[in-house]
Amino acid sequence: MEANFWWVIGGVLFVLLNTAAGLIWLERRMLALWQDRYGPNRAGPLGLLIVLADTIKLFFKEDWIPPFSDKVVFVFAPAVVVASVLMSFTVIPFGPNVVVADWNIGLLFFLAMSSLGVYSIVLGGWASNNKYALLGAMRGASQMISYEVFMGLALMGVVLLSGTFNLREIVEAQRGLWYFIPQFLGFIIFLIAGIAETHRLPFDIPEAESELVAGFHAEYSGMKFGMFFIGEYLGITLVSSMIVTLYFGGWLGPAFLPGIIWFVIKTFVFISLFILLRASMPRPRYDQLMEYGWKVLFPLSLLNLLATAAIKLILTDN
Amino acid sequence: MFSLIRSMWLVFLHMFHKRETYQYPEEKAPLPARWRGRIALTRDPDGGERCVGCYLCAAACPVDCISLQATEAPDGRRYPGFFRINFSRCIFCGFCEEACPTYAIQLLPDFEIAEYDRQNLVYEKEDLLINSQGKYPGYNYYRVAGMAIDGKNKGEASKEEPPVDVKSLLP
Numbered sequence: 001m002e003a004n005f006w007w008v009i010g011g012v013l014f015v016l017l018n019t020a021a022g023l024i025w026l027e028r029r030m031l032a033l034w035q036d037r038y039g040p041n042r043a044g045p046l047g048l049l050i051v052l053a054d055t056i057k058l059f060f061k062e063d064w065i066p067p068f069s070d071k072v073v074f075v076f077a078p079a080v081v082v083a084s085v086l087m088s089f090t091v092i093p094f095g096p097n098v099v100v101a102d103w104n105i106g107l108l109f110f111l112a113m114s115s116l117g118v119y120s121i122v123l124g125g126w127a128s129n130n131k132y133a134l135l136g137a138m139r140g141a142s143q144m145i146s147y148e149v150f151m152g153l154a155l156m157g158v159v160l161l162s163g164t165f166n167l168r169e170i171v172e173a174q175r176g177l178w179y180f181i182p183q184f185l186g187f188i189i190f191l192i193a194g195i196a197e198t199h200r201l202p203f204d205i206p207e208a209e210s211e212l213v214a215g216f217h218a219e220y221s222g223m224k225f226g227m228f229f230i231g232e233y234l235g236i237t238l239v240s241s242m243i244v245t246l247y248f249g250g251w252l253g254p255a256f257l258p259g260i261i262w263f264v265i266k267t268f269v270f271i272s273l274f275i276l277l278r279a280s281m282p283r284p285r286y287d288q289l290m291e292y293g294w295k296v297l298f299p300l301s302l303l304n305l306l307a308t309a310a311i312k313l314i315l316t317d318n
Numbered sequence: 319m320f321s322l323i324r325s326m327w328l329v330f331l332h333m334f335h336k337r338e339t340y341q342y343p344e345e346k347a348p349l350p351a352r353w354r355g356r357i358a359l360t361r362d363p364d365g366g367e368r369c370v371g372c373y374l375c376a377a378a379c380p381v382d383c384i385s386l387q388a389t390e391a392p393d394g395r396r397y398p399g400f401f402r403i404n405f406s407r408c409i410f411c412g413f414c415e416e417a418c419p420t421y422a423i424q425l426l427p428d429f430e431i432a433e434y435d436r437q438n439l440v441y442e443k444e445d446l447l448i449n450s451q452g453k454y455p456g457y458n459y460y461r462v463a464g465m466a467i468d469g470k471n472k473g474e475a476s477k478e479e480p481p482v483d484v485k486s487l488l489p
Contacts, residue, residue, distance in 0.1 A: 033332070033333055034329050034330065034332045034333060035332065036332055036335050036336070036337050036338045036339075037337060037338065037339050038337055038339045038341070276326060276329065276330060277326070279329050280322075280325050280326045280328075280329035280330075281322065281325075281326070
């Protein structure tokens with residue numbers, strides 16, 4: 001039992017980090033596909049070795065710490081994002097028996113850890129001592145505060161239906177019907193909040209290349225920048241796998257494939273959706289983003305919660 | 319909201335479109351005939367150099383990348399003693415081609431002149447001279463110009479009348 005446990009941890013870490021690196025290649029190829037280009041196709045078969053080349057380049061770049069920065073925080077910040085995202089993965093059930101920590105507070109732990117991720121943006125932007133970085137960090141913080149609220153509220157619908165915070169049991173409860181049908185509104189809200197949570201393209205206002213140079217990581221180079229990069233791709237994987245776990249039945253699926261394969265397939269569908277969003281969406285102004293969050297999505301998520309609770313009450317009374 | 323979903327769908331449909339990329343080293347882009355690329359010195363139909371060393375190209379060149387030295391051959395033809403183009407300076411504007419009165423200097427549809435060593439981008443006359451008449455086949459400067467050279471006196475060029483003897487009183 002003990003040995004098996006270590007295999008799961010090692011396997012999850014190995015697969016996740018490689019997925020995050022491979023997503024760099026996947027994203028560039030997919031974006032190219034949707035923009036009628038080829039993308040990286042020279043290094044290795046289908047250009048797959050571009051991942052290796054990128055990694056080597058990042059490792060050998062000068063790891064510059066600006067003399068005007070807050071050095072301790074500057075070094076600390078990139079580690080926070082990767083650590084917090086990797087911590088969130090501990091509660092996700094990848095397969096019937098493949099889960100690192102089978103906790104009864106799994107969903108709360110995910111919310112807590114994904115909120116911690118914003119510290120890396122705020123601290124990184126603050127420690128850089130650069131006005132663009134600080135502006136990016138402020139935007140990141142305000143975006144996180146607005147979107148974290150109804151992200152949690154949208155998830156409460158799932159908790160109401162399944163009656164548990166344990167992600168494994170939530171997946172088991174979806175055996176009859178995947179939750180994206182009874183919780184369609186909640187799914188849409190969680191998807192939008194998840195995009196905002198990972199700072200992906202329609203909502204990448206903390207980074208905003210065209211306005212803020214590179215936002216909170218403008219001063220970062222070398223592997224510290226690489227950590228932010230990996231953290232972003234891990235975040236995409238995390239939100240995709242959370243959507244799959246909560247709304248699309250996790251590892252459930254027809255029996256001819258093992259559960260973990262179903263999980264991976266569904267997750268990659270949502271990762272591709274994230275990339276498609278990047279290929280097609282313009283970036284809103286950040287006040288538009290706040291307005292949309294507080295005035296539209298927040299009431300909607302409250303409504304969703306109330307309606308779910310009411311229906312659940314009526315059904316249990318009968 | 320619906321416009322966003324519509325644009326997502328339209329972008330998704332691009333998956334099935336033809337890709338626009340030229341896979342360059344294997345697949346070359348078609349260059350138009352008037353492409354302004356590598357500069358060459360052309361020859362006339364007899365195989366002689368067209369350049370008469372008038373310096374107009376060097377004067378027209380906005381970045382001063384052309385240098386040459388006019389020389390005269392014993393038969394009366396002028397030719398450049400040396401002709402040097404520094405392609406690391408050249409901006410391929412084509413002014414030299416426009417300035418040239420004898421169609422000697424021409425820009426060719428060829429851009430593959432990259433070098434690892436900057437000094438290799440300085441082309442001498444033997445690198446520039448090509449064994450071709452370029453864009454103006456059949457044009458021979460000394461056959462249409464009134465200048466006298468060995469074997470062709472004044473008045474013997476094509477479409478040229480013999481010179482009028484201004485000292486004769488007879489009409």
